[in-house]
Amino acid sequence: MPPSCRAEREHTMLTLYHALISTCSQRVRMALAEKGLVWTEHRISLPDNEHLTPEYLAINPNGLVPSLVHNGQAIHDSSVIMEYLEDVFPAQALRPADPVRLARMRAWTHYIDEVPSAATRIPSFHYVFGKGLRHLPRPVLEDLAAQRPLRKHMYLRIGPEGFSAQDLAQAWEQLEQSFQRMEAALAHGPWLNGEDFSLADISMLPVIVRMEDLGYAPLWSDRPRLADWYARITARPAFEAAFPPGSRLTLPPDTGVLPGLGQ
Structure with a gap:
């Protein structure tokens, strides 16, 4: 063959x-x-x-x-x-060959998994996915949580008002830290890992998309490098394939401004 x-x-x-x-x-x-x-x-x-x-x-x-x-x-x-x-499939490489640059890229991807990606789940469930769980009887919620091998304890933190103010504040702090780090890193090149478009950028992209869908876009209105990064990555042909119709959240009209953005 x-x-x-x-x-x-x-x-x-x-x-x-x-x-x-x-x-x-x-x-x-x-x-x-x-x-x-x-x-x-x-x-x-x-x-x-x-x-x-x-x-x-x-x-x-x-x-x-x-x-x-x-x-x-x-x-x-x-x-x-x-x-x-x-x-x-090493063709069209999305990670650098140089060991130092590769280590830096992996530091980014580990950070993104640990901090902003995890933080994104809290507002996503608070405002959209978990709204139907808030008023379930506690035994029913516990049963649903027990069916989820890696999300059990996140489900159990959902109360009648959603997540607690402390949970939301912690997620807010982690996201803010992530955007600050992005803005600083982008001073050294067009992408998070300098000149290399890499898995670091791809890993961070859904976080920014989700935050935009949830109304957090003002967070990068005064971060021009982050805003420029977002415009460039969403203009790539692959973006349309990654985000076909049905991939984006649409908030209910009564959601309003999220905490920290004007309230």
Whole structure:
């Protein structure tokens, strides 16, 4: 088999289990598009709890999306999936070859996973995804939480008013720190890792998109480098593939301004 045909066959054996609205799914779709990889999609309906079915848990016991299946092997966690794609399909590289620059990129991706991505879940659930959980009887909420291997304790923190003021303030502080770090880093190049467009930028993109959808865009109105970064990354052709219709949040009209943005 010619190498080109073999590569095409390998690409078509990529199956992504994902959800349109999932920020982790969005970053993997962006990476796939940037690398020009062909893949088969299997959409998971989060409202219908398809990520908690026995069939999906057999693929990903964490009950989270996305999951990548390649040659029959399941790969979990969006950051791990993106690194796997770099290992297996090195063309159109999204990470630098130089060890020092690679280490800096990975420091960014670890930070993004640990801080802004985690913080984004709090306002996302407080204002949108978790609103239906607020007035459930506690035993029902506890049962729903117990079904979620890695999100149990986050669900249990949801009360009649949503998340506590302390939870929201902590998320706000973490997001603000992230935007400050972005603005500082972008003084040294067009991308988070300097001249290299990389997995660091792709990892951060869904956070900024989600914050824009939730009404946080004023946070970077006085951060011109961050605003310029956002304009450039959303202009890339891969952005449309990563964020097809149905990928963005639309807030209810009565949501109003989020805390810290004028109230």
